[in-house]
Amino acid sequence: MAKKSLIEREKKRQRLERKYRVIRDFLRKKKKKVLSLDEKRDIQRQLQALPRNSAPTRLHQRCFLTGRPRGNYRDFFLCRHVFRKKAHACLLPGITKSSW
Missing domain, CATH: 4.10.830.10 (Ribosomal Protein S14/S29)
Structure with a gap:
């Protein structure tokens, strides 16, 4: 049986991922449509400003x-x-x- 703290940490990541999914998808689509490098850089900074644990790749x-x-x-x-x-x-x- 896994430790309770690890299971709770995973649940927290799932909640964060659901919370920021719409924002993350919106910023990705916006980044694809934009042509100027300055705007792309700003959008990338906004993506990086989101919590790290809200990324779907961090889920197990x-x-x-x-x-x-x-x-x-x-x-x-x-x-x-x-x-x-x-x-x-x-x-x-x-x-x-x-x-x-």
């Missing part, structure tokens, strides 16, 4: 049950350990374990 995908940040399956929101246990117990529909 975490396991729904354990909070593990690595080895996640996007379709199930589970890490590989939990996925394997649930697949063995036949708790995931449509998943069959292949064996030789």
Whole structure:
């Protein structure tokens, strides 16, 4: 199980990303349309003035049950350990374990 502080930090990043998503998208589109370098530089400064944790690239995908940040399956929101246990117990529909 991941530390509670790390999970809360991730939730805070998600909230910031949602809050600044519209502003960030607006500034990016505006930067593409502008032709002068001075205006582009000003827009880039505005983008850099936004909080660092509001960038979507800083988000991690975490396991729904354990909070593990690595080895996640996007379709199930589970890490590989939990996925394997649930697949063995036949708790995931449509998943069959292949064996030789």
